[in-house]
Amino acid sequence: MCSYKQLLEKVQTLFASENFMGNPAQLYEPIKYTLSLGGKRIRPVLLLAATDLFGGDIEAACPAAIGIETFHNFTLLHDDLMDKSPIRRGQPTVYRKWNENIAILSGDAMNILAWRYFLKQPHKNLHQILSTFEKTSMEICEGQQYDMNFETRDDVTKNEYMEMIRLKTAVLLAGALKIGALYADAPDDDIEQIYNFGIFIGLAFQLRDDLLDAYGDVSTFGKQTGTDIKDNKKTFLLLHAIEKCDKNQQEELRRLFSYTPADPSHKIERVLEIYDSLDIRTDVENEIGKLHSQASTCLDAIHRSNNDKQPLRELAESLLERNV
Amino acid sequence: MCSYKQLLEKVQTLFASENFMGNPAQLYEPIKYTLSLGGKRIRPVLLLAATDLFGGDIEAACPAAIGIETFHNFTLLHDDLMDKSPIRRGQPTVYRKWNENIAILSGDAMNILAWRYFLKQPHKNLHQILSTFEKTSMEICEGQQYDMNFETRDDVTKNEYMEMIRLKTAVLLAGALKIGALYADAPDDDIEQIYNFGIFIGLAFQLRDDLLDAYGDVSTFGKQTGTDIKDNKKTFLLLHAIEKCDKNQQEELRRLFSYTPADPSHKIERVLEIYDSLDIRTDVENEIGKLHSQASTCLDAIHRSNNDKQPLRELAESLLERNV
Secondary structure, three states: OOOHHHHHHHHHHHHHHOOOOOOOHHHHHHHHHHHHOOOOOHHHHHHHHHHHHOOOOHHHHHHHHHHHHHHHHHHHHHHHHHHOOOEEOOEEOHHHHOOHHHHHHHHHHHHHHHHHHHHHOOOOOHHHHHHHHHHHHHHHHHHHHHHHHHHOOOOOOHHHHHHHHHHHHHHHHHHHHHHHHHHOOOOHHHHHHHHHHHHHHHHHHHHHHHHHHHHOOHHHHOOOOOHHHHOOOOOHHHHHHHHHOOHHHHHHHHHHOOOOOOOOHHHHHHHHHHHHHOOHHHHHHHHHHHHHHHHHHHHHHOOOOOOOOHHHHHHHHHHHOOOO | OOOHHHHHHHHHHHHHHOOOOOOOHHHHHHHHHHHHOOOOOHHHHHHHHHHHHOOOOHHHHHHHHHHHHHHHHHHHHHHHHHHOOOEEOOEEOHHHHOOHHHHHHHHHHHHHHHHHHHHHOOOOOHHHHHHHHHHHHHHHHHHHHHHHHHHOOOOOOHHHHHHHHHHHHHHHHHHHHHHHHHHOOOOHHHHHHHHHHHHHHHHHHHHHHHHHHHHOOHHHHOOOOOHHHHOOOOOHHHHHHHHHOOHHHHHHHHHHOOOOOOOOHHHHHHHHHHHHHOOHHHHHHHHHHHHHHHHHHHHHHOOOOOOOOHHHHHHHHHHHOOOO
């Protein structure tokens, strides 16, 4: 069994040894750039951890691990273009460093490149692996569309939000785990459990992200805090606050989330005051705890030893208790 | 054996019976819209024709036929966005009817949807079928990038142009034929011949397109003629003319292709005068004839009866002698 740290090193070595170049250079340079920016490499690590958990051959699953991270980075590349985000991982995004058309086309090529990696290694479960990848990919597009729809709606519910983040974020963690398990030819009931483990972890991961954006320590989080409030984003925090507060606060929140002042500091401060008066932070921490415990129940049900499950347990904890 | 007409009817029935909808509707409506606009459906017809030629089961290849057309339409959707083309098949393009972000995301989803269709039907050659599709898809992105690169270069050669249209246009016709042949489990040497047949047909098809844009009859072609000249596009006609003409004409052509007058009619007229003085039209007709004959040599070499090859022969003729 590999530890979480060993798996991460394995993934980092994989990415360092891939070239990602081809002709014409103008198509492949943005791909290489995007895939070299780093990041936490959560999805490929999850994939290999699942293969390892079920005693599979990690080497055979490595191309798929690169493939799933390539797909993830493709979605970030196109999302950054759609959101007009100038910076990703401290560097200019592709559409800013090059231009919009380069971002569209190199993203399209990355989407296809992901399939190339998945097809590199024949495997008896390949049809199921590819079908899982395809279903997951499509669900992520659906999640992104729901997210875009929510921008212009003011009646989004917490349930709708959870379904959106299930599609946009959780299914890729779950899909990575399921694919890893398929490489190890794990039994069906264990595959279902590890998939659901991924869903709960993914949901909790996104709620942690929402919390960090509002309450994170800039020096450790690395990103500006309060950007969701500044950008009038409907996060779990806001939707929960709107559900919990009285009519006056609801009106104030709706007003605060409907304008974009040049200096957002007072707006952010006032929103956080309302959140604090409603104990939103505690409630979301509790929600994360609940999801984490549901994830643990799924992991417990898997027919492997406790010791074998340690890397995934660690990984879940590092994702949910992180402050970065 | 099915005739070309029967195969086209089969493909049209296939598309008419697919729903293409899902949730959220905002993601799937542009997909349904794009796939319902029609078009010549050349690629799925080629795919099924190849399956039929080698005695395969057309029904088993039908999802792949939908998949290849879905992929083709995804590339048109994103190309229209990148080129800012307002009209496709007489209707507003997706980015105009909706917006740019919807065009990016629904295109991404169509790229994935193509894989869904390819994965619908298990097949003993599925790994090779999917690898062919992946390679073809990536080559089309490469071709599109070369095309974009050519816009800002003034030293593009005829050879570079032929390589660009091989990637951007020909490999998808060739790939469709190869995939169809793989569904019929055709022998390797025949697969190579039918692939090359597709490449030659594809190159000739694009040269015919270039010719029609300059010399087509608006009433039958359905599109405005002279748009390539108006838009300063480096077509085979221009590159051949530049290669063939004297220094004075070369300078005039470069000057004509470096500005965009409000009324392009005089510019178009003058370019066509130069083309005519150089017999460009005849040369390109001859080039198309040569490619057509190279395609026929490939088709002849395939180990099937002349009668069985009739639909593909017809299809090639209809593509290359078309005036629409």
